[in-house]
Amino acid sequence: MAKPKLALYWAASCGGCEIAVLDLHEKILDVANAFDIVFWPVALDFKYHDVRAMEDKSIDICLFNGAIVNSENEEMAHLMRNKSKLVVAFGACAHEGGIPGLANLTTKDAILKWVFKDSPSTVNNNGTYPQTHTKMPEGEIEIPEMWETVKSLNQVIDVDYYIPGCPPQPDQIWGVIEYILSGQPLPAKGATLGAGDKTCCEECPRERKEKKLKQFFRPYEIFSDPNECLLDQGIICLGPASRSGCGALCPKANIPCRGCYGAPPNCPDQGAKMVSAISSVIDAHEPEEIEKILDQIVDPLGTFYRFSVPQSILRRVEKI
Numbered sequence: 001m002a003k004p005k006l007a008l009y010w011a012a013s014c015g016g017c018e019i020a021v022l023d024l025h026e027k028i029l030d031v032a033n034a035f036d037i038v039f040w041p042v043a044l045d046f047k048y049h050d051v052r053a054m055e056d057k058s059i060d061i062c063l064f065n066g067a068i069v070n071s072e073n074e075e076m077a078h079l080m081r082n083k084s085k086l087v088v089a090f091g092a093c094a095h096e097g098g099i100p101g102l103a104n105l106t107t108k109d110a111i112l113k114w115v116f117k118d119s120p121s122t123v124n125n126n127g128t129y130p131q132t133h134t135k136m137p138e139g140e141i142e143i144p145e146m147w148e149t150v151k152s153l154n155q156v157i158d159v160d161y162y163i164p165g166c167p168p169q170p171d172q173i174w175g176v177i178e179y180i181l182s183g184q185p186l187p188a189k190g191a192t193l194g195a196g197d198k199t200c201c202e203e204c205p206r207e208r209k210e211k212k213l214k215q216f217f218r219p220y221e222i223f224s225d226p227n228e229c230l231l232d233q234g235i236i237c238l239g240p241a242s243r244s245g246c247g248a249l250c251p252k253a254n255i256p257c258r259g260c261y262g263a264p265p266n267c268p269d270q271g272a273k274m275v276s277a278i279s280s281v282i283d284a285h286e287p288e289e290i291e292k293i294l295d296q297i298v299d300p301l302g303t304f305y306r307f308s309v310p311q312s313i314l315r316r317v318e319k320i
């Protein structure tokens with residue numbers, strides 16, 4: 001019997017999701033045995049025209065990681081959708097926009113100005129910016145056009161399943177692969193795979209007493225107790241607003257949860273959920289006092305929506 005065809009593609013991502021697949025270690029050989037890998041630019045020499053030449057829906061599963069930031073990402077998302085029976089948004093950037101989605105808290109012009117003109121390490125006296133088309137003696141060079149707004153994969157194409165995480169944990173990836181190979185019926189379309197259905201706090205071994213707080217700290221500002229809930233100690237931990245599945249990896253390593261598994265089930269906005277969790281532990285009643293305590297939280301938007309700005313109710317700022 002022919003092996004199922006598997007494709008892996010990265011759009012706007014750091015490559016960590018690809019490394020997470022390689023972190024399957026020797027099980028990667030089982031993946032190679034079980035699937036016919038027909039496209040995986042990071043590891044194997046396939047070209048876009050190889051995919052364009054394939055029949056529509058000839059790929060069984062496409063694991064697509066990365067957000068949609070530019071015209072190339074979007075074109076590839078549509079191409080992979082056309083060629084694949086199942087498309088899985090793989091990792092936080094494809095799932096919710098991820099770290100690239102933080103760009104929605106500013107504008108394209110501001111980003112280009114900072115990167116190509118104002119940043120301290122840049123010398124650009126002529127104010128030259130990248131152009132999508134440049135004529136050279138050898139011919140015209142075309143580079144992808146950066147979009148104003150970063151999107152998650154499901155804001156561009158129809159997505160069948162989601163595997164969250166920055167990156168998804170290898171044991172969770174393997175669990176999904178094993179399930180698919182077992183031939184059991186697939187979950188309903190739109191399901192989140194390789195993750196739990198509770199919050200990160202429920203997997204966390206630290207003792208949480210929901211203490212009232214007058215002060216917040218950044219992790220490097222205090223020596224935290226290794227057994228006590230980080231939030232109880234005034235360190236912003238997104239455990240109450242994050243889906244379980246990673247085994248509370250970060251709090252176990254004395255680092256607060258950043259929220260990479262996305263919002264828990266039935267929660268439409270991870271940041272709003274975290275704001276609600278914070279509100280319930282503030283030890284103050286007067287508006288001025290509450291404001292003073294909240295002012296201690298550095299970069300609240302970037303902290304509460306680190307991985308989820310494009311999927312949030314906010315989606316983007318209109319101007320800065």
Ligand code: SF4
Nearest residue numbers: 201204229230237239
């Ligand atoms: S808030 Fe963070 S440290 Fe506290 S119980 Fe939840 S995951 Fe653990």
Ligand code: SF4
Nearest residue numbers: 246250257258259260
């Ligand atoms: S603890 Fe939070 S940030 Fe760390 S891997 Fe788990 S969900 Fe992601």
